[in-house]
Amino acid sequence: MSQTQIPTVPLRTPEVVMRLSRLGSFHQSRLSFMRILIRRMRREEWQFSRPEFTIDRRGVGHAVYCAHTPDRTYSLIAFAHDLPANQRSDRVIAQAWDSTFTLFDGVPNEDDIERLRQNIPLQEAGRVSGRELSVSRANRSVRLWEEVVACLAKGVQPEAEAIAKVGYLMRTTAVYGSGKLGAADREMIADRPEFAAPFQVEMLSVFLTRTYVRDLVQHMANMRGGETSAVLDPKIARSMGIGNSTGLGMAPFLLNHPKLINNWVSARETAIARVRAIRTAKSKDITSFLELFNRSMLSVDLWQSEHPVQVGKLELLRNDMNALSGYINAYDFGASQPWDSLYLWAEDALGQDAQECLASLMLEPYGELVDDLELQMSDSDAAMFSIDGTMRVAELRSQLAQTYDWALSIDWTQKEYSARAWYVSEEKLEPRLGERFEEPIADYEQPLAPGRDAAALHQALQDWSDDATLAEFLLAHPEHRHTARRAQIVARAPYSEIRDNTIGSDLMPIDMLRCKLSFFGATHFDPRSDRWVRICLFGNAPYPEELHSHGGDDWPYPPMDVSA
Amino acid sequence: MSNSLNEIDALVKRATRGAGLSWGMAEEAGKAVRWLASHQFSGATALANLLDEIDGREMRELAPASLEGSWAAPKGMLCPLASGAALNDCASKLVEGAAIEMTNVCQPMLMAPFAAWAALQIGAVVEVAWQDMCLQSDGYSLWVGDPKGQVGATSADALSCRRVTGRSEYLKPPAHRRQVDATTWARLNVYAQRTYAPATEASRMLGAGAGVSDND
Numbered sequence: 001m002s003q004t005q006i007p008t009v010p011l012r013t014p015e016v017v018m019r020l021s022r023l024g025s026f027h028q029s030r031l032s033f034m035r036i037l038i039r040r041m042r043r044e045e046w047q048f049s050r051p052e053f054t055i056d057r058r059g060v061g062h063a064v065y066c067a068h069t070p071d072r073t074y075s076l077i078a079f080a081h082d083l084p085a086n087q088r089s090d091r092v093i094a095q096a097w098d099s100t101f102t103l104f105d106g107v108p109n110e111d112d113i114e115r116l117r118q119n120i121p122l123q124e125a126g127r128v129s130g131r132e133l134s135v136s137r138a139n140r141s142v143r144l145w146e147e148v149v150a151c152l153a154k155g156v157q158p159e160a161e162a163i164a165k166v167g168y169l170m171r172t173t174a175v176y177g178s179g180k181l182g183a184a185d186r187e188m189i190a191d192r193p194e195f196a197a198p199f200q201v202e203m204l205s206v207f208l209t210r211t212y213v214r215d216l217v218q219h220m221a222n223m224r225g226g227e228t229s230a231v232l233d234p235k236i237a238r239s240m241g242i243g244n245s246t247g248l249g250m251a252p253f254l255l256n257h258p259k260l261i262n263n264w265v266s267a268r269e270t271a272i273a274r275v276r277a278i279r280t281a282k283s284k285d286i287t288s289f290l291e292l293f294n295r296s297m298l299s300v301d302l303w304q305s306e307h308p309v310q311v312g313k314l315e316l317l318r319n320d321m322n323a324l325s326g327y328i329n330a331y332d333f334g335a336s337q338p339w340d341s342l343y344l345w346a347e348d349a350l351g352q353d354a355q356e357c358l359a360s361l362m363l364e365p366y367g368e369l370v371d372d373l374e375l376q377m378s379d380s381d382a383a384m385f386s387i388d389g390t391m392r393v394a395e396l397r398s399q400l401a402q403t404y405d406w407a408l409s410i411d412w413t414q415k416e417y418s419a420r421a422w423y424v425s426e427e428k429l430e431p432r433l434g435e436r437f438e439e440p441i442a443d444y445e446q447p448l449a450p451g452r453d454a455a456a457l458h459q460a461l462q463d464w465s466d467d468a469t470l471a472e473f474l475l476a477h478p479e480h481r482h483t484a485r486r487a488q489i490v491a492r493a494p495y496s497e498i499r500d501n502t503i504g505s506d507l508m509p510i511d512m513l514r515c516k517l518s519f520f521g522a523t524h525f526d527p528r529s530d531r532w533v534r535i536c537l538f539g540n541a542p543y544p545e546e547l548h549s550h551g552g553d554d555w556p557y558p559p560m561d562v563s564a
Numbered sequence: 565m566s567n568s569l570n571e572i573d574a575l576v577k578r579a580t581r582g583a584g585l586s587w588g589m590a591e592e593a594g595k596a597v598r599w600l601a602s603h604q605f606s607g608a609t610a611l612a613n614l615l616d617e618i619d620g621r622e623m624r625e626l627a628p629a630s631l632e633g634s635w636a637a638p639k640g641m642l643c644p645l646a647s648g649a650a651l652n653d654c655a656s657k658l659v660e661g662a663a664i665e666m667t668n669v670c671q672p673m674l675m676a677p678f679a680a681w682a683a684l685q686i687g688a689v690v691e692v693a694w695q696d697m698c699l700q701s702d703g704y705s706l707w708v709g710d711p712k713g714q715v716g717a718t719s720a721d722a723l724s725c726r727r728v729t730g731r732s733e734y735l736k737p738p739a740h741r742r743q744v745d746a747t748t749w750a751r752l753n754v755y756a757q758r759t760y761a762p763a764t765e766a767s768r769m770l771g772a773g774a775g776v777s778d779n780d
Contacts, residue, residue, distance in 0.1 A: 085779050088778050088779050089778050090778045091772060091778075092772070093768070127565050128565075129565055129566070130566065130568070130740065130741050139778060141780065142779050142780060143780060178570055179568030179569060179570030179571055180568075180570070180571065181571075182565055182566070182567060182568055182571065183568060184568065184740070185568045185569050185570050185740055186570075187569070187740060188740045245778070247772050248772055385591075385595065385681075386652055386655075386681055386684070386685055387649075387652065387653055388653075389650075389652070389653025389654045389655075390654065390656055423760075423761045423771075424759065424760050424761065425760060425761050425763055425767055425768075425771065426757065426760035426761065426762060426763055427763040427768065429760065430771075430772055431772075432761070432767060432771030432772050433771060434761075434767065434770070434771050439766065439767065440761075441761050441767075444759060444760065444761040447587040469653075469654070470653065471631065471650060471653035471654045472631065474588075474649070474650075474653060475627055475628065475631065475646075475650055475653075476624070478585070478586045478588060478589050478623050478627070478646065478649070479586040479588075480586075480588070481586055481587075481588020481589055481591075481592075481649065482586065482587040482588035482591065483588070484588070485588060485591075531772065532772070
């Protein structure tokens with residue numbers, strides 16, 4: 001039996017991919033968690049209902065939104081509050097919010113809602129049960145909220161330009177899942193197919209939150225304007241996503257879940273390699289790519305930020321996208337392995353942001369070829385936690401030299417390379433980053449500097465014979481246990497470790513945030529500082545009632561007539 | 565209201581670190597108590613008791629002096645986290661007919677999860693026994709024989725781990741929730757607090773990198 005040989009392209013190596021500057025240039029793709037959720041909702045024809053919406057003139061009350069899968073119902077319970085402006089903060093240390101939410105497993109009865117009314121508005125100070133899958137909150141974009149309410153109340157539509165400037169009416173400031181505050185652990189629900197992919201609970205919660213926010217702004221406008229109020233144009237509504245304001249909590253996540261991060265990155269890298277290996281591009285695939293490329297150019301144009309670093313990145317990205325556009329116009333897609341050649345050109349000619357944008361775009365026409373990779377993005381391999389103590393010191397040494405070569409060549413006694421320390425504040429346990437040599441924080445340092453720690457482990461191994469076992473070494477040196485475990489994980493999961501210094505004076509934590517958020521499917525990263533970023537989720541996505549009638553899987557790319 | 569296993573894990577990890585153990589050991593402690601909680605054991609209380617005993621002490625005083633022969637600390641009691649981690653690291657020693665013996669183990673209940681993970685590594689059922697009781701696990705599920713209620717013993721003069729043959733149908737699968745009593749939670753929190761940096765104005769302003777208005 002003869003088989004046609006399938007061409008292969010090697011995966012991009014971890015040394016190329018797992019650098020902070022590249023992780024900080026990632027773009028959403030078909031494998032982003034919002035995309036996975038919406039594909040499933042469509043495929044399984046989920047139904048939606050709003051059994052309760054009891055909110056008064058001041059905007060205080062509650063609402064329930066249900067998502068009905070073929071087998072189960074999940075309900076977002078939203079509590080609406082009247083928040084004084086001086087209490088509006090996106091920080092973890094905030095104590096009150098415009099709206100607070102929980103995703104409930106099933107349909108809540110009156111007792112459930114009363115129990116949750118006592119707890120959800122308190123967020124971290126409240127308690128929930130195993131029936132609750134997530135806890136979250138959101139604050140208004142004050143200016144846009146007022147503008148939209150005022151316009152609709154006057155009977156006119158808000159200006160698309162004003163909307164595009166912000167992109168959302170409310171932004172979530174934390175979405176807790178996986179057992180936080182007493183909620184259900186992921187393990188409780190991981191065997192349900194709808195939650196098999198990562199962060200599906202959180203994405204569903206945000207998807208329903210967006211619908212609530214649209215309904216609430218309409219409700220407030222109707223209260224103010226009465227019968228002559230306008231109904232928000234569905235096209236404008238669709239252009240709005242849910243904002244998200246994210247601080248340092250997300251950066252430790254990347255380091256604390258090495259196997260999970262490996263699975264995300266490895267799925268996307270495998271997808272990229274599969275597409276680059278395609279020998280001949282069909283004309284329908286080329287057409288689809290070109291259309292999304294143009295819409296992607298528009299998305300980059302709409303992307304706003306005032307942060308100097310991001311302003312610089314955006315300028316480079318726009319220039320690169322223009323260069324790419326010019327190159328594509330003259331490009332011969334009929335050549336053999338056209339995607340590979342295109343990517344290789346970009347790798348040489350463009351910055352990392354545009355390279356990653358192109359890499360994600362190339363996947364778009366090939367859902368049938370790459371979407372199955374979503375099944376590999378979770379982490380259920382508990383055995384990974386155990387250390388193989390039979391490993392010999394010589395083997396560990398060479399493993400360290402291979403994976404952490406960049407770290408072994410750093411002089412960690414130099415202040416600039418260990419200038420920072422990650423710590424947790426006693427204030428609501430907010431994760432923070434401080435200056436090790438200027439603040440009294442070193443004693444509280446979290447283990448978030450794998451490079452430095454690997455170098456220390458390598459040093460400690462110097463005195464041990466090649467034949468000694470890791471079990472013996474760790475018995476004498478339990479302080480290296482954490483790092484030995486990481487070194488063994490990265491040997492099996494090559495994309496699990498960031499190949500850069502995470503405590504240097506030049507660290508930009510937003511690079512780590514962007515990596516994670518891009519896998520959520522976020523767009524329009526807008527850093528507010530080096531460790532704080534706002535983004536938009538579900539912008540241009542269909543609303544529940546449009547899921548089965550409007551648009552395709554390419555919803556993250558704005559329609560060409562958005563500004564028309 | 566009951567606790568999620570993740571929040572038990574997270575608190576125990578911080579508390580163990582707060583008592584001076586390494587991060588790697590603290591990770592093991594979190595997972596160990598989580599495992600015990602999933603089998604409805606008060607591992608959190610056992611751990612709080614252990615931390616009271618070993619707070620601030622050097623791990624080498626508490627860990628097996630050697631992995632040859634019977635495992636014992638250089639003097640005094642053996643820490644179940646140190647010996648448990650070591651048991652895991654050399655799970656392959658648990659061959660047919662060869663038991664690993666330990667003496668003077670503090671809070672022996674905490675050995676059970678490590679024996680279970682060893683079972684996972686070697687793909688067999690592993691038994692851990694002290695006094696009149698024994699626990700058997702394949703890593704996931706558990707069988708308990710405890711006629712005299714000794715699972716919560718504060719110490720075991722002699723403890724053994726060995727591979728056992730037999731079927732695993734009688735093992736009981738874990739649950740997803742566990743109530744940790746308020747006293748234990750508060751005791752663990754005292755240790756966990758030591759890992760949190762005190763709140764200062766400078767830290768509040770700079771550490772999270774926010775500080776711009778959120779009223780926009």
